[in-house]
Amino acid sequence: MTVIVAKELTTALAALREHADARLIQGGTDLMVEINFNHVKPTTMVSLRDIEELRTIRTVTSGIMTIGSGVPYSVLEGEPVLSAIPALAQASRTVGSPQIRATGSLGGNLGTCSPAGDTLPVMFALDAMIHLNTLDSSRVVSIHDFMTGVKRSVRQHDEIITAIDFPVVNGWQGYSKVGVRNAMVISVASACLVADHENANVRIALGSVGPTIIRCRESEAWLKSVHDLSAGQSISLDVASEFGRRAAAESSPIDDHRSTAEYRRHAISVLASRLLRKAYQ
Amino acid sequence: MATSSTVTKPRDVLGTSALRPDGAHKVQGSFEFTSDMHAENMLWGATLRSPHPYARIVSIDTSDALALSGVHCVITARDVPGKPTYGLISSDQPVFAQDFVRYMGEPVAAVAADHPETCRRALALISVVYEVLIPLTDPEDAVSGAHDPIHPDGNVIRHQRIIRGDQFATGPIVVEGEYVIGMQDQAFLGLEAALAIPDSDGLGVHLHVATQWLHEDLKQISACLNLPAEKVRLTLGGVGGAFGAREDISLQVHCCLLALKAGRPIKMQYSREESFFGHVHRHPATIFMRHHADANGKIVKIDARFVFDGGAYTSTSPAVLINGITHTQGPYKCDNATVDGFAVRTNNPPCGAMRGFGVVQACFAHESQMDKIAAAVGKSPVEVRLINAMVTGDPLITGQIMESVAPVARCITETDAIPMPEPLGKTINELALPGGSGLTASRSNIVRGIGWGVSMKNLMYSEGFDDYATARCILKDGVASLKFATSEVGQGFVTLAPQIARSVLGVDEVIIEPIDTQIGSAGSTSASRQTWMSGGAVDGACRLVRERLFHHVGKMHDIDPLRLVIDGTDIADQVGTFRISVEEASDGIEFSETFEHHHRATEELDENGQGNCHTAFAFVAHRAVVDVDPELGLVKVVQIATAQDVGRVLNPLSAIGQVEGGIAQGLGLAVMEEIVMQDGKVRNPSFTDYLLPTALDAPEVVAVMIEENEPQAPLGAKGIGEPPCISVTPAIVAAIRNAIGKDIERIPVRPQDICL
Numbered sequence A: 001m002t003v004i005v006a007k008e009l010t011t012a013l014a015a016l017r018e019h020a021d022a023r024l025i026q027g028g029t030d031l032m033v034e035i036n037f038n039h040v041k042p043t044t045m046v047s048l049r050d051i052e053e054l055r056t057i058r059t060v061t062s063g064i065m066t067i068g069s070g071v072p073y074s075v076l077e078g079e080p081v082l083s084a085i086p087a088l089a090q091a092s093r094t095v096g097s098p099q100i101r102a103t104g105s106l107g108g109n110l111g112t113c114s115p116a117g118d119t120l121p122v123m124f125a126l127d128a129m130i131h132l133n134t135l136d137s138s139r140v141v142s143i144h145d146f147m148t149g150v151k152r153s154v155r156q157h158d159e160i161i162t163a164i165d166f167p168v169v170n171g172w173q174g175y176s177k178v179g180v181r182n183a184m185v186i187s188v189a190s191a192c193l194v195a196d197h198e199n200a201n202v203r204i205a206l207g208s209v210g211p212t213i214i215r216c217r218e219s220e221a222w223l224k225s226v227h228d229l230s231a232g233q234s235i236s237l238d239v240a241s242e243f244g245r246r247a248a249a250e251s252s253p254i255d256d257h258r259s260t261a262e263y264r265r266h267a268i269s270v271l272a273s274r275l276l277r278k279a280y281q
Numbered sequence B: 001m002a003t004s005s006t007v008t009k010p011r012d013v014l015g016t017s018a019l020r021p022d023g024a025h026k027v028q029g030s031f032e033f034t035s036d037m038h039a040e041n042m043l044w045g046a047t048l049r050s051p052h053p054y055a056r057i058v059s060i061d062t063s064d065a066l067a068l069s070g071v072h073c074v075i076t077a078r079d080v081p082g083k084p085t086y087g088l089i090s091s092d093q094p095v096f097a098q099d100f101v102r103y104m105g106e107p108v109a110a111v112a113a114d115h116p117e118t119c120r121r122a123l124a125l126i127s128v129v130y131e132v133l134i135p136l137t138d139p140e141d142a143v144s145g146a147h148d149p150i151h152p153d154g155n156v157i158r159h160q161r162i163i164r165g166d167q168f169a170t171g172p173i174v175v176e177g178e179y180v181i182g183m184q185d186q187a188f189l190g191l192e193a194a195l196a197i198p199d200s201d202g203l204g205v206h207l208h209v210a211t212q213w214l215h216e217d218l219k220q221i222s223a224c225l226n227l228p229a230e231k232v233r234l235t236l237g238g239v240g241g242a243f244g245a246r247e248d249i250s251l252q253v254h255c256c257l258l259a260l261k262a263g264r265p266i267k268m269q270y271s272r273e274e275s276f277f278g279h280v281h282r283h284p285a286t287i288f289m290r291h292h293a294d295a296n297g298k299i300v301k302i303d304a305r306f307v308f309d310g311g312a313y314t315s316t317s318p319a320v321l322i323n324g325i326t327h328t329q330g331p332y333k334c335d336n337a338t339v340d341g342f343a344v345r346t347n348n349p350p351c352g353a354m355r356g357f358g359v360v361q362a363c364f365a366h367e368s369q370m371d372k373i374a375a376a377v378g379k380s381p382v383e384v385r386l387i388n389a390m391v392t393g394d395p396l397i398t399g400q401i402m403e404s405v406a407p408v409a410r411c412i413t414e415t416d417a418i419p420m421p422e423p424l425g426k427t428i429n430e431l432a433l434p435g436g437s438g439l440t441a442s443r444s445n446i447v448r449g450i451g452w453g454v455s456m457k458n459l460m461y462s463e464g465f466d467d468y469a470t471a472r473c474i475l476k477d478g479v480a481s482l483k484f485a486t487s488e489v490g491q492g493f494v495t496l497a498p499q500i501a502r503s504v505l506g507v508d509e510v511i512i513e514p515i516d517t518q519i520g521s522a523g524s525t526s527a528s529r530q531t532w533m534s535g536g537a538v539d540g541a542c543r544l545v546r547e548r549l550f551h552h553v554g555k556m557h558d559i560d561p562l563r564l565v566i567d568g569t570d571i572a573d574q575v576g577t578f579r580i581s582v583e584e585a586s587d588g589i590e591f592s593e594t595f596e597h598h599h600r601a602t603e604e605l606d607e608n609g610q611g612n613c614h615t616a617f618a619f620v621a622h623r624a625v626v627d628v629d630p631e632l633g634l635v636k637v638v639q640i641a642t643a644q645d646v647g648r649v650l651n652p653l654s655a656i657g658q659v660e661g662g663i664a665q666g667l668g669l670a671v672m673e674e675i676v677m678q679d680g681k682v683r684n685p686s687f688t689d690y691l692l693p694t695a696l697d698a699p700e701v702v703a704v705m706i707e708e709n710e711p712q713a714p715l716g717a718k719g720i721g722e723p724p725c726i727s728v729t730p731a732i733v734a735a736i737r738n739a740i741g742k743d744i745e746r747i748p749v750r751p752q753d754i755c756l
């Protein structure tokens, strides 16, 4: 196996072009597991770790925070992300253990694209945009178009995810994840809720309850139609419960060895209604 | 402050928190586990396993694998020169499956090759044709005879009943329940590993292996290899935990066979996934219990029926069954009982020893029942347990008299006296709420519950088994060398043995010789027995040496040896002023003594389950404080208070380590640890999906050690390894019930069991 340790993005992009089976590695917390289980056997690995530009957080235009695909979770847990995109900081805190968070990244979470990926519901709720570069082109894809199925995305072999744009929303946001232990656990059901006070709307995205992350657009529309969602409002228990029920109805969970569809649906209804109540406390 | 001579280093004698000799190495990563071993010219071994829970083997073709470059040999059942089967109690488990595979993961063949990757490819090239059969997965079908025998020995491994006292006794209170216990894994961190080195003449083999019982391994391995016992030598490799899972043979025979066939050293090591298939697990069980009590809640009679799922092969199922049913009453007086117990064979993974050994299952049932009695008579869980608490001299339901020190009431009251944790909501650390880092709840979503569990656990082996232990002590030039075959699996015997020698002999330097089969058996590191048994053997050997030393000193200095005592590192005359250091007294002389420690004899149960079958007992109480999110079914165990009957604390640090570790393991069974089975297939053979408690799940542990010297124990100390994990599980479940007001009869408790 050849490992190409790229210092520049172009080196990595060129290596991808050159080697048809090359695999990118950032933190390696997904890829090394796959290799150890013999699920993949790349002959060429392209390490992104030393590419500085992938490890930066910047606010270019106001209202958008652009986070490099290689920034580790341990950084995302704290400032400036904690204040600007608290749901992303919370989601980052729930990932694995300190060892995993010290090296795992958004690029890897997107690269794997599992419906249990903890940062993906945050991207879905915030309408994040994904930057993809090749050696000679670049494009920006909405997260809603990026993820196409269980561990499937529109990323092409020669593309590197360089950064993710997160809108900085004025309002409240939170991420909750249900697992069977109190830390380091794959999500059984999760939800990210964003209350945009300026635009008086609420957005909610669900993880681990369908083949992709699920944005509950009908529930969102229903809520907007029955309630003023600008700042200073408060949400009754009845409205919150109904919102929870509707969000659960939009999920499509399955039974597996981690949980049952019934429990997952129930958990979504509880998470959605709790998050909504918190958003307007 | 610089004073010159007054600082004396405390000596690591009995009663001190002497540190583990291997502790720093383990923390720094320099300890050599068996999987780190290496030999010149070594090959790798790997095992082919059945993908089916039950199938007939039509044919096995190894020719393609053999033809692969780098492969040295491939072996199957046909290559086993000796006994084709092995087993701890009944030799019914094939070294390699011959006609049938009876569980998913059963070994079918093994290869030796130059690299693990070559092994992996070779395994893929072995073609096995199976005729897949419908597996027997419901233990009740084994009991009822609804399924044809899946093994020549039949589907019922053992059936035993206990009939005691008045069979028609009853009382105004009758409570019952059917309790279900899921399959727990020992989940030791150091995976199965061995290195087998063939003798240069090819007529014998030296096996370095991580095991719990070298001599039992030796016996089974040499029979399968068809070699005389002296041609097979075992040395203990570095062991990373055991908890019962290393009591049965796993890769030992395979590794030796490959080494003898290839004529080269063979290293084998399992992956985490393979480990789930490579060792036995805790028995899943279904237990029906009905308690009859008087209006005060005093137990009048217990009816019970146990079904333990032994999986495909016997392993220790017969002994687990006996432990389970003989602990039906728990640590409570009971004069009348009707108990029926089955250990049965199914096409599920074989089950055998795990910390608590059958008593864990029984305890979950009897403690759940005690709470039902308490509720029925309007008493608190503590009151009803105190009313029933057993004392020394009470007869058990087997007719055996409780001869051990039995401070059951003290365990309960001292646990009760431990302060409660601070009230819910006092701290605002969200991570400490149920759901932890998932941030699923606010304080207002959480309710708190308190629950109790008390247990009795037998120590050492039972039913007439003489599980003795052997140790040798050599004293020379003030240095003691200890030799024993006691498996150090993390429990701390390598810390304790030198403490004993220092206390008895007045030496400071103690050398532990290699732990191997070049001395008599030590018995298994299980059943909470090594401090008592191997500790007794080391103590005995050291005392014999001390006697000879005193005799020698007495003769040299014309003092009656009976007047001599060890005082620190000196020998002193109790009557006169004579004093000599142990070092000087043993200068240039060697005293060597070997001692076997046997425990009191026990006997088998008769057909009515009567007989003095157990050796000794230990007791413990647990009080759990648990926060529950009733809507999401998530749990956080806040505090475990415990008072444990230990006889005597020999090393406080070691003792609290056992208590805290056992509690974490019992917590795992209560709320998360389960091998999920479907149609005989394991669904979660990984640490991604078999969940163990993390630091955020571990509770605060407040422990009290109850020290009432046990006269039968050589050091006054009872075994302390198993009790911590037994009654903590029912205590946690009781606390969950208390929090949500709902009955739960299955463990582990899953979120949906709480909220749906």
Ligand SMILES: Cc1cc2nc3c(=O)[nH]c(=O)nc-3n(C[C@H](O)[C@H](O)[C@H](O)COP(=O)(O)OP(=O)(O)OC[C@H]3O[C@@H](n4cnc5c(N)ncnc54)[C@H](O)[C@@H]3O)c2cc1C
Pocket: A023, A024, A025, A026, A027, A028, A029, A030, A031, A032, A033, A048, A069, A070, A094, A095, A096, A097, A100, A103, A104, A105, A106, A107, A108, A109, A110, A111, A112, A116, A117, A118, A119, A159, A160, A161, A162, A184, A185, A186, A187
């Ligand atoms: C013990 C453990 C616990 C875990 N817990 C969680 C958890 O709680 N929640 C969770 O969501 N995940 C969890 N994971 C999974 C993993 O940590 C995350 O998915 C993480 O985000 C992966 O990031 P990484 O940088 O390590 O990715 P890598 O392993 O380096 O890469 C993962 C995939 O993404 C591709 N890739 C990486 N970077 C890029 C890029 N810039 N452009 C294009 N493709 C790229 C790789 O080629 C690979 O296919 C856990 C993993 C482990 C081992």
